[in-house]
């Protein structure tokens with residue numbers, strides 16, 4: 001059966017409502033205000049139409065992983081006041097495009113990338129919001145700075161003029177049991193608290209963790225920004 005555009009819109013609207021309700025419930029459960037948790041709609045491999053639909057349904061923050069795909073979508077959606085977050089692996093030769101088109105980069109894990117983003121950020125735009133990605137489970141193949149080096153990387157990034165360091169991001173290993181997963185989320189919150197105390201940074205307010213499969217756990221452990229793709233848009237194309 002071919003879905004009409006009406007049903008496709010209802011689909012995204014319904015799923016967005018369900019995700020918002022789940023965030024609300026998880027916040028209540030954790031005795032946290034729901035307003036303390038922001039929702040990033042991860043739209044990689046989703047269409048411009050799907051993003052427009054989610055935006056019409058009140059969604060403001062969108063996350064993308066692939067620079068070329070993202071820039072095309074951002075340009076197709078310039079008429080909407082969307083806040084765009086880059087959350088994918090970032091190579092040095094793509095930093096200029098990211099610095100020019102995005103509002104946030106959540107996947108910074110080395111100083112060289114941060115320096116390029118700061119230098120390449122267009123002068124007429126406000127500082128780029130940055131989260132340092134931490135490799136909490138110290139997985140060999142995974143992006144992210146080692147937790148022991150996160151403080152010094154944050155200190156260095158905080159000196160860069162066209163960046164605003166906002167917090168930390170992590171993607172825990174997927175094969176952890178519930179207990180280890182919870183400890184991993186808690187570890188990011190603790191690391192955030194430590195760095196915040198040590199460096200006394202203004203606006204260091206973001207703990208980005210939790211995806212479709214585990215955002216309730218992440219909220220219980222202190223997440224302020226959950227990154228949700230398939231639970232909103234369905235399977236990726």
Ligand SMILES: *Cc1c(COP(=O)(O)O)cnc(C)c1O
Nearest residue numbers: 042087211212213227228229230
């Ligand atoms: C794809 C992706 C997500 C969303 O994953 P879902 O399981 O679809 O919710 C979140 N964060 C990052 C970094 C991603 O790459």
